[in-house]
Amino acid sequence: MSTCTEALDVDTAACGIPQRTMLGLGAPLILLAGVAWAFLSAYRAWRGGEEFWSWQGAGWFLLTVMLVTLAMGFPALAGPALGG
Template sequence: MTNDVEKRWSDKATFRRAGLYAGAVVGVALLLMAITVAWAAANRDECADAQFLVCASPDRYVLVFGPTAILLLGGLGAFVRAYQVWRRGGTWPIWHGAGWALLTFMVIYLGISMRAFAPT
């Protein structure tokens, strides 16, 4: 028999920490995306006739896989934190939810950003 914590979401301090963590991870991923797009816009003269703003191959890889990797690592970090909180007997489902939210954002971002590799 396990001594599992009740799955309540009423721990406001843990909810705040998990929310700030997830927000910071999403913010860093969006910041990398914005920096990549700005970098590509500054170097636009290399491929002025391209339909997609990010036209150079390295820029496309960074645009697609950089934020995806950040969201993946952030989601895995939230799951590790959920395990640590569970071991202490705390309210772990909040961190578990943050991990699943970050992995969901990762899949959505990856699906949308793969258009960068679509043939034009």
């Protein structure tokens, strides 16, 4: 993302709107899949009478990391800063 400046005459691969969207949402979507898997595994373990705390802890950890990466991806979604 640091190569997306107006001063460069070279069109880099990550400066278009679709590329910025994929960079900003790609990691959170992958983490969201992990969150769903962890909570589903926790539910299955709970229903089976097994220990489910580790799966539930993994789900909450992944959810927290997903929210952090989503918040960090907002500048990529917003585009380059306007003004001088």
